[in-house]
Amino acid sequence: MAHVYVYSPSGAVRDRSAFKRGVARLKALGHEVEVDPSALASWQRFAGDDDTRLAAIGRAAASGADVALISRGGYGLTRILEQIPYKAMARAIERGTRFVGFSDFTVVQLALMKKAGAVTWAGPAVCEGFGATDAGDAAEGHGGLGSANGQGGPDEIMLACFDDMVSGSSEGTGWRLPAADIAALNGKDGLVARQAPLWGGNLAMVLSLLGTPWWPEVKGGVLFLEDVGEHPYRIERMLLQLLHAGVLARQKLIVLGQFTEYSLSVHDKGYSLAKVVAELRSRLKVPVLTGLPFGHVPTKVLLPVGLPVDVLVEGREALVLWGHQH
Numbered sequence: 287m288a289h290v291y292v293y294s295p296s297g298a299v300r301d302r303s304a305f306k307r308g309v310a311r312l313k314a315l316g317h318e319v320e321v322d323p324s325a326l327a328s329w330q331r332f333a334g335d336d337d338t339r340l341a342a343i344g345r346a347a348a349s350g351a352d353v354a355l356i357s358r359g360g361y362g363l364t365r366i367l368e369q370i371p372y373k374a375m376a377r378a379i380e381r382g383t384r385f386v387g388f389s390d391f392t393v394v395q396l397a398l399m400k401k402a403g404a405v406t407w408a409g410p411a412v413c414e415g416f417g418a419t420d421a422g423d424a425a426e427g428h429g430g431l432g433s434a435n436g437q438g439g440p441d442e443i444m445l446a447c448f449d450d451m452v453s454g455s456s457e458g459t460g461w462r463l464p465a466a467d468i469a470a471l472n473g474k475d476g477l478v479a480r481q482a483p484l485w486g487g488n489l490a491m492v493l494s495l496l497g498t499p500w501w502p503e504v505k506g507g508v509l510f511l512e513d514v515g516e517h518p519y520r521i522e523r524m525l526l527q528l529l530h531a532g533v534l535a536r537q538k539l540i541v542l543g544q545f546t547e548y549s550l551s552v553h554d555k556g557y558s559l560a561k562v563v564a565e566l567r568s569r570l571k572v573p574v575l576t577g578l579p580f581g582h583v584p585t586k587v588l589l590p591v592g593l594p595v596d597v598l599v600e601g602r603e604a605l606v607l608w609g610h611q612h
Contacts, residue, residue, distance in 0.1 A: 287315065287316040287317045287318075288317050288318070288352035288353055288452045289317070289320065289349075289350070289351040289353070290312055290317045290318065290319050290320070290351060290352065290353045290355055291320045291322065291345075291346050291349040291351035291353070291354045291355065291383075292308075292309060292312075292319060292320070292321045292325055292355050292356075292357055292412055293322035293324075293325055293342040293343065293345065293346045293354065293355075293356065293357065294322065294324065294325045294326070294327065294333030294334070294339065294356065294357040294358070295333070295339050295342060295343050295346075295356055295363055295387075295390075295394070296332070296333060296339070296356065296359050296361060296362040296363055296389075296391065297331060297332060297333060297359065297360020297361055297362060297390070298327070298328040298329070298331060298332055298333045298334075298360070299325070299326055299328075299333065299357050299358060299413060302326065303417075304412075304413040304417035304418070304419075305325075305326065305412060305413050306417070307416070307417040307418075307419070308357075308412035308413055308416035308417030309321060309416075309417075311417070311439070312412075312416055315445075315449075317353075317452075320351065322342050322345055322346065323345075324338050324339075324341070324342050325342070325357055331360070332360075332361075332362045333357070333362070336362075336365055336366050336369075339366065340366055340369050340370065340371075343370060343371060343375070344371050344374060346378075346383075346385075347371060347374040347375045347378040347383070348374065349378075349383070350381070350383070351383055352383065352452065353384050353386055353452060354378070354383055354384070354385045355386050355387070355411070355412055356386070356387035356411045356412070357411060357412045357413055358389075358411045358412065358413045358414060359387070359388060359389025359390040359391060359414075359488075360389070361390055362390060363390050363391065363393050363394055364390075364393055364491075364494060367394075367397060367498075370394060370397065372397065372398055372401040372402055372404075373402070375398060375402070375404065376401075376402035376403075379398075379404045379405065379406070384406070384407050384451060384452075385406040385407065386407045386408075386409040386410070386448075386451075386588070387406075387407075387408075387411055388408050388409060388410070388411065388487060388488065388512075388586075389487075389488050389491070389514075389582065390488070390491060391487075392408075392486075392487030392488040392491035393491050393494065393495055393500065395408065395487060395591045395592075396485065396487070396492065396495055396500065396501070396502050396591070397495070397500035399485060399502045399504075399591060399592040400499075400500055400501065400502040400503075401500070403592065404592060405591065405592040405593050406590075406591050407588050407589065407590055407591065408486075408487055408510075408588065408589040408591050409448065409451070409587075409588035409589070410440075410444055410448065410586055410588075414582070415440060415441075415448075415586065416440050417440075418438070418439060418440050418441070418584060419439065440584075441584040441586065443579070443587065444584065444585060444586045444587070447459070447586075447587045447588040448588060450588075451588050456588065456590075456608075457607065457608065457609055458605060458607035459579075459587040459588075459589070459605075459606050460603055460604060460605040460606070461577055461578060461603070461604055462602050462603060463576070463577060463599070463602050463603065463604050464576055466560065466563070466564075466576075467574075467575055467576055467577070467604075468602060470567055471573065471599060474573075474599065475600065475601070476598065476599065476600075477596060477597070477598055478538070478539055478573055478597050478598070478599055479508050479539045479595065479596065479597040480538075480596050481594040481595070481596065482506055482507050482508045482537075482538045482594060482595060482596075482597070483504055483506075483507040483508070483593070484507065484589060484590060484591060484592070484593055484594070484595045485504050485507050485508070485509060485510075486508075486510040486511050486541075487510070487512070487591065488511075488512060488513055488514075489511045489512065489513040489516070489521065489524050489525070490513055490516065490524065492509075492511065493524050493527060493528065496527070496528070496533070504536070504537070505536045505537075506536070506537065506538050507537050508537065508538060508595055508597055509533075509534070509537045509539070509540050509541070510540075510541040510543060510578055510580065510589065511525075511540070511541070511542055512542070512544050512545060512578075512580055512581030512582070513545050513581070513582075514545070514546050514581065515546075515547045515548060516545065516548055517548045517550075518550070518554075518557065518558055518561070518562045519557070519562075521545055521559065521562055522562040522566075525562070525566055526566075529566070529569060529570065534566075534570055534572060535570065535571070535572060537572050538597075539572065539573050539575065539597055540566075540570070540572055540573070540574045540575070541574075541575045541576075541597075541604075541606075542563065542574065542575070542578065543577075543578040543579070543580040543581040544578070544580065544581030544582065544583045545559055545581065546581060546583060547582065563576060575597075575599075575604055577604075589606070590608055594608070595607060595608045596608075
């Protein structure tokens with residue numbers, strides 16, 4: 287199948303059982319798995335000190351692998367943005383390596399988009415994706431509750447999307463829109479974005495780049511966002527910062543994925559994520575779609591960050607299409 291290079295550019299792997307399960311399942315799927323020598327390193331909360339993780343990224347870029355797959359997210363890449371070997375990663379992408387990750391990896395994906403115009407894939411990590419069981423595998427929202435089929439293990443939709451990416455047959459994804467989205471569109475159907483660059487990822491990580499040299503100045507794009515462990519008021523605050531900075535109004539479409547692992551309190555008095563979305567729509571002319579199956583959840587589609595996409599609304603269905611990938 288594919289040569290998969292597993293490395294750890296962010297947080298330390300805390301659940302080694304999940305890591306081992308993930309590697310074993312990738313092998314069981316027929317992939318040749320190469321594990322970076324520092325994949326299980328640990329220094330403070332990180333997978334090795336900054337130099338160790340930079341070296342791991344360099345080895346991933348030089349590996350010649352079909353897929354370079356992060357072990358987990360967490361935190362750590364913001365510390366080393368100045369030193370990341372973007373040119374080496376871009377050359378690897380030109381040679382056919384697909385860099386896959388999400389969460390903390392968002393900042394590298396957007397920096398690569400800015401620095402090199404390179405396409406990466408928003409998708410699973412080893413521990414929370416391929417190493418998932420029917421209980422959370424790792425701390426801080428980077429675990430997984432297993433498959434949507436209730437049997438535990440990696441999610442079947444995620445596996446199918448990963449296989450499509452590996453084979454080069456990944457052409458798009460779709461999902462059913464909530465009734466509130468249909469109402470907000472006022473009956474608008476058909477194409478809502480044409481050949482618009484797809485970009486985004488974890489909301490907190492996207493926001494962390496605003497005003498920095500690694501911020502991609504995307505106009506007329508499709509911005510997708512997700513997050514974990516953030517109360518709706520914090521989600522609203524981050525979205526409003528992007529709104530006040532003019533980022534949201536410059537897009538063709540905003541697509542919200544999954545926002546999970548937060549608790550409402552009696553003090554919210556009806557304030558909810560749905561109210562956040564309604565408030566955003568009241569301030570923005572750009573359409574906002576919700577329910578994208580992407581985030582810190584088992585059912586996770588793979589999305590090509592930096593690639594132009596078409597977005598269609600057909601009845602209750604939304605489709606993001608990017609055509610055949612080689």
